[in-house]
Amino acid sequence: MKNSSRKLEFPVKKVVKRDGRVVDFDPTRIREAIRKAMVHVNRYDEESLNRVVDHVLRVIAEKYGVERIPHVEEIQDIVELSLVKFDLYEVAKAYILYRKEREKIREEKKKILEKDYVDEVDKAFSLNALRLMASRYLMRDERGKLRETPKQMFQRVAALIVIPDILHDPQIFDRNFAQREHPREEFSPESLEGRLGLGKRPDGSYEVAWNKWHLERMKALYDELNEERAMKCSWSEFLEMLKEGRFDGYYQKYLEYYDLMVSKRFMPNSPTLFNAGSRLGQLSACFVLHIDDNLESIMQAAQDAAIIFKSGGGVGINYSRLRPEGDIVFSTYGVASGPVSFMRIIDTVTDVVKQGGKRRGANMGILEVWHPDIETFIRSKEKEGFLENFNISVLITPEFWKSYEEDKPYPLKNPRDGKVWRTIDPKRLLRMIAEMAWKTGDPGVLFQDNMNKRNIFLEKLGPIRSTNPCVTGDARIPTDYGLLKLSELYELYRSNNEVKILTDDRALEEALTQRDGVIAQMVIKLPRAPSASLRKPLKVIKSGVKDVYEVVTSHGYRLKATPDHKVLTDRGWIRISDLRRGDALFIQPSGCFGRYGSIELGRILGWLVGDGQIDEDGRVTLWFYGRDKGLAAIIAEDIKKVLGRSVRINEAKDRDACYIVSRRLGRLLREALGIRERLSVPEVVFKGNREMQRGFLQALFTADGMILFGKGGCSIRLTSISKRLLEEVQLLLLNFGIVSKIYENRRRAQVRLLPDGRGGYKKYWCEAYHELSIDKESRDKFAEQIGFLDEPRQRKLEKWIKSKKRRSNREWFVTTVKNIRYAGSEEVYDVVEPITRSFIANGICVHNCGEQPLYPFESCNLGSINVYAFIKYGDEGAYMDWDELAETVRLAVRFLDNVIDVNKYPLKQIEYRTKRSRRIGLGVMGLADALFALKIPYNSEEGFSFMSKLSEFIAYHAYLASVELARERGPFPLYWESAYPKGEMPIEGFYHPEWWTLDWGKVVEEIKRNGIRNSHVTTVAPTGSISMLVDVSSGLEPQFALVYEKRVTVGTFYYIDREFERQLKERGLYNDDVLKKVAENGGSVQGLEEIPEDMRKVFLVAYDIPWWDHIRAQYEFQKWVDASVSKTINMPAWVSADDVLKAYLFAHKLGLKGLTIYRDTSKSAQVLVTPSQKSSRYIALTPNKTLELMKSLGIEPPKIEAEEMSEVESKKRMLQVIYAGEEPEPVSSESERRGESKHPTARFEKCPECGSPNLNYQEGCVRCLDCGWTSCLIT
Secondary structure, eight states: OOOTTSOOOOSOOEEEOTTSOEEEOOHHHHHHHHHHHHHHTTOOOHHHHHHHHHHHHHHHHHHHTTTOOOBHHHHHHHHHHHHHHTTOHHHHHHHHHHHHHHHHHHHHHHHHHTSSOOOHHHHHSOHHHHHHIIIIISOBOTTSOBOOOHHHHHHHHHHHHTHHHHHTOTTTBOTTOOSOOOOOOOOOGGGGTTTOEEEEOTTSOEEEEOOHHHHHHHHHHHHHHHHTTOBSSOHHHHHHHHHTTTTTTHHHHHHHHHHHHHTTSEEEOHHHHHHTTSSSOOOOSEEEEOOOSSHHHHHHHHHHHHHHHHTTOEEEEEOTTSOOTTOEETTTTEEOOOHHHHHHHHHHHHHHSEETTTEEOOEEEEEETTSTTHHHHHTTTSSTTTTTTEEEEEEEOHHHHHHHHHTOOEEEEOTTTOOEEEEEOHHHHHHHHHHHHHHHSOOEEEEHHHHHHTOTTHHHHOSSSSOOOOEETTOEEEEBTEEEEHHHHHHHHHTTOOOOEEEEHHHHHHHHHHHHTSOSSOOOOTTSOOOEEEEOOSEEEEEEEEEEEEEEETTSOEEEEOTTOEEEETTEEEEGGGOOTTOEEEBOOSOOOOSBOOHHHHHHHHHHHHHEEEOTTSOEEEEEEGGGGGGHHHHHHHHHHHHSSOOOOEEOSSSSEEEEEEHHHHHIIIIISOOOOSSSOOHHHHTBOHHHHHHHHHHHHHHHEEEEEETTEEEEEEEESOHHHHHHHHHHHHHTTOOOEEEEEEEOSEEEEEEOSSSSEEEEEEOOEEEEEEOHHHHHHHHHHTOOSSHHHHHHHHHHHHHOSSOOOOOOOEEEEEEEEEEEEEEEEEEEOTTTSEEEETTEEEEOSOOOSSSTTEEEOEEEEEGGGGEEEETTEEEEOHHHHHHHHHHHHHHHHHHHHHOOOSSHHHHHHHHHHOOOEEEEEOHHHHHHHHTOOTTSHHHHHHHHHHHHHHHHHHHHHHHHHHHHHOOOTTGGGSSGGGTOOSOGGGGOGGGOSSOHHHHHHHHHHHOOSOSOOBOBOOOHHHHHHTTOOOTTOOOSOSEEEEEETTEEEEEEOHHHHHHHHHTTOOSHHHHHHHHHTTTOOTTOTTSOHHHHHHOOOGGGSOHHHHHHHHHHHHTTOSSOBOOEEEEOTTOOHHHHHHHHHHHHHHTOSEEEEEETTSSSOOSSOOHHHHHTSOSOOOOOSHHHHHHHTTOOOOOOOSSOOOHHHHHHHHTOOOOTTOOOOOOOSHHHHTTOOOOTTOOOOOOTTTOOOOEEEETTEEEETTTOOEEEOOO
16 A cells, blocks of 8 residues: 555544544644654654554544544554554654644743643744744733734734725726725724625624724725725725625635735735734835935834834935035035934934834935945944945946946036036946955945836836936915915925815816726827816925926927926826927816915005006005996995005196005005015915906906907907916916916017006107917906906997807817927925825926835835745655746735835825835745755756756746736826837846746736736845744745854754755754754855765855855846845955955946945854855855856956965955055954954944844845844835
8 A cells, every 4th residue: 555545535634632622634744744753763664654543533533423523632652553563663662752843832832922822823833933923923911921813913914905806806996997986984893894805704892803903994994995986985984895795705805815824825015914903004014205305204204204113114215415524505504424423313213113112223324326425425334333224225326337438537526516526437436345245245236227227117107216307496386275386386395284285177187088998098188178176285395306398389388397306297197308389287276275365455456556556665555547447436435444544546747547556455465465576476376266267357457458359259458568477367367267477578578559647648768568369268267257346348349249150169278389498406205195196386297206116215015936946856856836836926016006006105105106106026935945855956057057947937927917917907007108108018038038937928918908007026125034934945046054053041952954954854964963063054054974875966155156146046036026136246355345346346237236345244244154154165166157157257356265375365365355545454353364454444243122143134234133123124
């Protein structure tokens, strides 16, 4: 009998577990336990195994039959007796010891979890994992006692993640976003806590019940979808459907998410495990913050960072916009202190705020290579204890590489004005970066050209960098406070006032059209009149001084903005720099008004601007000429209402006119209203209510306007010598939906013979005047909504309009580009409005500022697939279950997309940006263990080929899963502004068909047909903590150590790599002596004769692998990853700074997006020292083609030491860091020979949580091997 666990009719169907649960009886578990015991003592024999198992099953069947249910302990007793019966004493002993060890482990687990039983989830996770869960992940009460188990933690997470699936059910969700918006309803989550759920039982309870935090996120997502007109029912109706069990089918989906984690196939990032279904509710690992060159923005960034740290996240900030040290600060006439000094503020905040009560905050600081303070930044971590909470990276631009290759000076520019501050030798600068990375591990490098090479947003939104398109502060923005200057809107926003801005609904139509995937560009839709709506801006920020261009339209509307700012045209959203003469721009179709004022004050001010004056002594004089004399009484009555006293109307003795003069009115206008000049619209009018603005225009047009009748036509005209006045009046008219056109220099400046007011004529010097004209439908609106004060003119206009034979031509609120010119440098501002992604500036519909992908206010929504979980074992050894991996990828993509919807973001701006791109990051862990199992050396050509295949496979199925989500829920909002509709992809591998192992043409066609839900789907993120939860290697890193001594509160024990342990036991080599030797060998098996040669070739650890092969591994994965790859390039202490420099050049030419170097002992004492580290050469060199690849790229490969170097040479190599004018420092001890330099910058760090020196640097992170503390950079 080959397999006694074959399916036979067996009488015993159930078994009682130790926790009292009754579960299905599984004979295969008995067989596997006996097999392990045999293997452990090197006595495995298939025939003996079958005999023993058959005997055990026969005894169980006879003893318990159909009626009784055995206990698991009783079954194990039968197994022991059976082994003795067949004279397998050593196996019996091993089995007994195994039982005792398992019992010991169970007791330890109970102690860790503070309970008196272990369930199936507790059993599935190791002691190490449970210690980590208890210390960092499981919820505790106010007394510090655990109040949930690992099983309940995973249930809590799955219960939240399933909510978006329910709310996108076709019963209630309209993918076309064509529903009416239902009235918002009040809801108290506490009222239904524990009373709603999935999997309804007969007694009315639920298999999974939602707590109040789950319900809070459910209501928030419903409200969001309802606002987008996607919900087919009201909130109350939805709740009734939940109570009726209409969505109970999603209980199965909940179980899928739960099993995804419990089976260890996938884990979300730590904040999701911490916070899902809890008060904090923040599920993302990292965020990128924006910072501007002013103190307010810097302090705001510090505040935002504190909020993020509190919620369990880390931050990344590009400090390149801050002016350099020594630059002038105009507001104080002081001197700027530079970006590095302000980084200390964030560093201090990090120290003070502990992440979510779980871990210390992590920071990534970036400075672009052109910044004048770049050298200070590079050396900033040279001083011990400075910026300890930061990882820093230099962003290297394409222009730098051009200067480097041409060996020309590279200009450093002041970000304040873009002027060259000084120049620097690019080769010296890159060497300085390499030397500091050699000494301290910082800075890392980011390669901007490689980051942008396959950037799907490049054409529409520009290159990935920390710059935003902006509008000048004098632009008028229609708001519910009136027509405010953008600079005033900024101040109002800063003071926390609720303010709404006017948006053009045509921009919303474009957003909805794009989201539905119908067309990529908007065209003018003539059948329906344009409209506008008030909406709340998400953010208004000051962006500093930038170069701006002025757009002038055929109607006279003007706008100044940065050249990368976009405006809405008949060709879609177009950058100002890309506008063409004649392009149609969309202008404001209706308006909004301020909150105060009166029609009387409006008429007074209108007449003042038209036919009045303010003398130097403060008197106001209003003149009424000829036929307007009869209107003096109306204005006098208005003044009486405003001042509370009458004024006299005076007859002019020398002309046909009358006038009103008033000092009191002058004081009101000058002192109370701030009016100093006449030929402009007063600020109080811009901020006035509808009646005030109507009164102003009515009086102004009556005083200085006219009706001009022509051949079959009629227009209303307003003339003035002030073009500025007419441009301001244009904006007021748009508030009433009235379009006008300005004709400049209608009459040039000249001397003219004019009436002198005394019955004669006299020569007068006349300034050039300009004319504003209103016609077509706008003329009719003027007559209806504003009109003239004198009845004869008003009646004449109304009569002409009524006499027309046909309706006036419709106004479509479109103007055309006349010219664009450079307008110098000005202070500019950013606005973000989340619904239409637009606002109105000076009457023109413009795009949101700051739409650059990635940098400001985006979040990392991460999760990792455990590759090792898909290793299965058959008759021919280990193999990869690719089908199960494909299904897991599909489910994991849906899991992460749901995270975006139920995440409780720490900042509104972050929520907006994240949901615009819906970027997720599906990564890997356990790669090294999978390679161990498959018996493939990490850095062999077969290993590199496996990495590429794996990365491609995950990307392929992730994209298809995201397409499927887009088919159900719609593509990400920025889809039509990306390169996806043109068939482009954000991965390098797509452009190399010779690399394909899958049909990428199918992926592209599916995306073009349905869109894609997520702008990016893959990454390789740090997995320090979650990889410890599932006991596998981190990310794509090689295993750091196969065996090491781990400290815990009750003592020490050996941590052993799972696959290494399995293979040792399989070969009968597992014993304490072997483990001790491997641990003492730095966790490496190289040079140990006790380990067979074939195992030594496969079981390579990080420092067994040459640094160039670390880079190659990152390259193989990066080919198919659309975001970034976090990996540490581990280097032994004895490498030189030249090696680091070559690593940078190699990585850049391979197309990597960035690189993080860690040379052991540069940040901490090296606790685990491998043979390669001891002997100053690589002991195990796996044959591959990496050095050939390096040479083909024009980089001279490093020399490979065939034999161990002399001690003197080793010392030289280890401290080969040469600064200008410096010599290598002498080395005097064996400890220094191993890299423990006495350089004053050498730092010996300890874990801030437990004080352990066991720190491991991988994935761009530092991780404590004892307690699991991690701190990672942001890429």
